[in-house]
Amino acid sequence: MIISKDLFLLGDQDYLRLPKDEKRAMVRPAANNPRLESAPSAAIQLPGAEAPPRPLELVFCGLSVCVARRPVLRDVSGVVRPGELLAVMGPSGCGKTTLLNCLSGRTKLDAGWVRLNRERLSKRWKRRICYVLQQDIFFPDLTLRQTLEYAARLRLPDTLSHAQKMQCVDHIIDVLDLTACQDTIIGDYMKRGLSGGEKKRANIACELLTNPSLMLLDEPTSGLDSHSAYSLMRCLKRYAEKEGKTVVVTVHQPSSQIFHMFNKLLLLCNGQTAYFGEVSKVVDFFNNIGLTVIPQYNPADFILEQVKGSEEMKEKIIAASKDARRLPDYPQELLPEYYSNSVNVCDKYTMPKYDDSHLPANGNVGTSGCHCQGGSWTEARNGHSPHSSPSKTVKMCAVMETGAQNSVYSTIVTVGNDEGKLCLDNQSYASSSVSSSDDDMSWHWPTSFWTQFKVLSQRNFQEARPRMLSKLNWVQTVALGVMAGLLWFQLERKEEALHDIQGWMFFSTTYWMLFAHFGALSSFPPEREVINKERLSGAYRLSAYYLAKMVGELPLTITLPAVYHLISYPMLGFHSAAVFLTLLGFLLLNTVVAQSVGFFIGASCMDMQVSITISALYTLATQLFGGYLATNISPWLRWMQYLSMVHYAYQNMQIVEFSDGAPIECAVQTKFDACTNGTKHIPVQAILDAQGASLPLWANTLVLLLFLFLFRVLGYVVLRYFRRPK
Structure with a gap:
């Protein structure tokens, strides 16, 4: 992150009184960081919303889960960036739903970790993840619009008026093409109501009302005809790209049209990773191990047939997937040393004498200055030159990611005047702007x-x-x-x-x-x-x-x-x-x-x-x-x-x-x-x-x-x- 010089010229009380937009302006993505450049700039703001949530990068590594002493997931890893659509595919019983439960925090991990924007998955993150279940669970006697209106009134904050919440409902209905059926009851096996595809979109619409940055969908196309499934996935694809959402879906056997919509593919076999990477490269992956895809053949059907084959074939595919982790284009976030090399604790620091060498001439904080275990400490005085008597002193630490290709300052933390205080928790820092911590430090109910x-x-x-x-x-x-x-x-x-x-x-x-x-x-x-x-x-x-x-x-x-x-x-x-x-x-x-x-x-x-x-x-x-x-x-x-x-x-x-x-x-x-x-x-x-x-x-x-x-x-x-x- 590039940090404005103005940030160091403010005292802590002055900084806290600043509006949020000015805080964001002081810390902005580094132009030379490819990982940050890949994220969309901002999500499209829903009508009446105060501010769009920041994009999320989802990283999960080494996930392992056992149920009744039977391994369901074994060393599953992946990364999804904002604007991308990740498909989790595999035969029945391979652990697709279990993986989504792990990513949403609903299943306890035996090994591995899940990070959102470099931060460990915690309770406050769980509340902000959109998880669309495979079952469409609704009150059958309410209409679609009534269902969405009640969801909006419950889940959108009290700072929005009733009219603004209804604008959000209209926006979601329009985005998911539900206008024609908005006055139809949900229905059940006793009462005729929405069709299967309309129920799926209604299920997604209820979760989209909160404008989440991460969406997890379990088998959204199951039970739908090919046209309804394609229309639904096209809506999700458009929503992910235009509004900078991170989307993970599990699919069983998609059509070729749907398959080529995905940005990335995570193929599971016996609970292990059979392939992870770009969808466009999956054919080359199988060709390299001697499994040639027949021309004009649906790649999704082909790869599912292979992972359903003999045990020898399965082991061959899994071994090739493990070898692919050593290739240069393998995501750095999934390497074991990526997070271990990042500095996350500043302790027992000693403040140096302040001088102008701490700030580069271009106004951006560089790597110079006093480093405390990799974190750069600097002292700022509000309203005074460095050589004048300070009326207020604030100590700040910029944490430098040494595991990335380009060293950038990822987190700014202010601490009090007591020396020896920890400035960052070992598992709770995030590579986000300073203003993000204002909104995410604790969970609050959306309404009173x-x-x-x-x-x-x-x-x-x-x-x-x-x-x-x-x-x-x-x-x-x-x-x-x-x-x-x-x-x-x-x-x-x-x-x-x-x-x-x-x-x-x-x-x-x-x-x-x-x-x-x-x-x-x-x-x-x-x-x-x-x-x-x-x-x-x-x-x-x-x-x-x-x-x-x-x-x-x-x-x-x-x-x-x-x-x-x-x-x-x-x-x-x-x-x-x-x-x-x-x-x-x-x-x-x-x-x-x-x-x-x-x-x-x-x-x-x-x-x-x-x-x-x-x-x-x-x-x-x-x-x-x-x-x-x-x-x-x-x-x-x-x-x-x-x-x-x-x-x-x-x-x-x-x-x-x-x-x-x-x-x-x-x-x-x-x-x-x-x-x-x-x-x-x-x-x-x-x-x-x-x-x-x-x-x-x-x-x-x-x-x-x-x-x-x-x-x-x-x-x-x-x-x-x-x-x-x-």
Whole structure:
């Protein structure tokens, strides 16, 4: 890097107050460094974006991964520069997807390293890598435009207005040619929506919204016809070249048109490198080892046939690939001594007396000056000549890359006045401008908690509404309410009808418990896949999603039970508005608690059949010990009654109905002892004692609220600590 002389004439506080564009102007790429010249100047800025991200050079060397003691990758290396498209090819099971997982930081390496702009892959880099999975994971009921709009509102920073974020969405839709299908739902195997090619482009569009510098795509052409695959790769090629992106794609067997689009090829065979280099040279590589490509034959088909051949042929190709590492045109970044010769620590320095010899006449910092283990230290004074008294002193270190062809100063670091302090970390320096460290030193969520909560609440509501309030659910609820009302129509308040009144209460609580519980259980597995994908990309906090899901789906959860109650209870016999509303409150509370239990079980069990079995056992036990089907429970089983959420809601409905409603008249042949003493109406306590009730209204309500809180917290704990995406 060439460093402006003005940089050394500023104090540290003055430099930090400079605008970012002026900081960038002080440190610019060296004109005589071919590695830096090969990178595009800057990515095209999306509408409304603050500043385009700097281009990234991806270097990975000696990657080795073992799964269950079986080697999947062995000594795989490669380098991709901005504007280039690297294709990773090989037969099925050769380790293509594992390689992408290594490059994105999702798989732990047994050996080797990955560097982005000479910096080790770290957690903050993982958040900035665009990784397009092979599976197209979306919410099926949202349209393409809605999907992109929600992604933009979540992943683009709060510094952009809503209109600017929508401009970014329009830009991506136009770039990927999705205008014609932007109002079509995503769809799934049950609902017809986007085609396979459109889903692939939609998957890529969601990741492109953040304008990443590095894109990793796993089998983007799988399942597409030749024309759709060619159109998709042409979009990626154009995007990489025009906007200076670094793109890595895995492909299985591309057409000749697609194959010649790639800049570089990494061919894998049994987890090892069979070829790495320019696509235009792969034919010569195979010709040199005696494998001649037939004219007018697709080179991709030919080389895949060779790496699928005999073990002797595979070893021959791998050996030739290893010999190619000793050729002069092999990338220097992949040589073992390239990074080991670069200086990365300045320690125990001694400041020399400042003089003009530290700055060359042309204003650029050269190799002269005091070197501290290869790093050049110099002292600058703000606003004063070198011979005047300094008012502020700043110490700076320029790290020189001695392993490159041309020695350049790659990093500028300012330190305080305390001597002996390390100026650079062993694994964390980067050959970028000073201003890049201002943006990359730590990871920050792109949006605030409130923005994430608001957007996710809206999305959860919009996504769940077609599923929870479908036409079939409406018909089922209305029909069930009418049937229940007709079955228990205008029951007289007599002891003979007491069992029927209790039957309506128990049926209502158990039915909506099962409806909400299994509804949450069946909807969570597909939603979990979307959430895991978005969490891996760093789109939002888990706490924001969890709270938004509770709030966003709450109106939908209580709508159908409320409609059922509105239809059936007046047909049963409307006595008091207060009783009607109180019973509705306990019915809805029981429904929400049941949904919480279903969400917890769904989050805990990865297997749907296991979760259904556990849910069936729990809900059936809840009904058996609810207090209606069985009242004479053995003492050694009575404790299970306290684990039944239906028990508390059912008892509360009885307390309200028989205390505040019309009293129940005693029968001639009564079974209540209180009626034998001349009392005309059955005491409320006698009815409750017959059902085995033991807690007052407030205690039952408190237990239901505790159930709600406990299962919601347990669901969050499971997602946060036990079901974290890897």
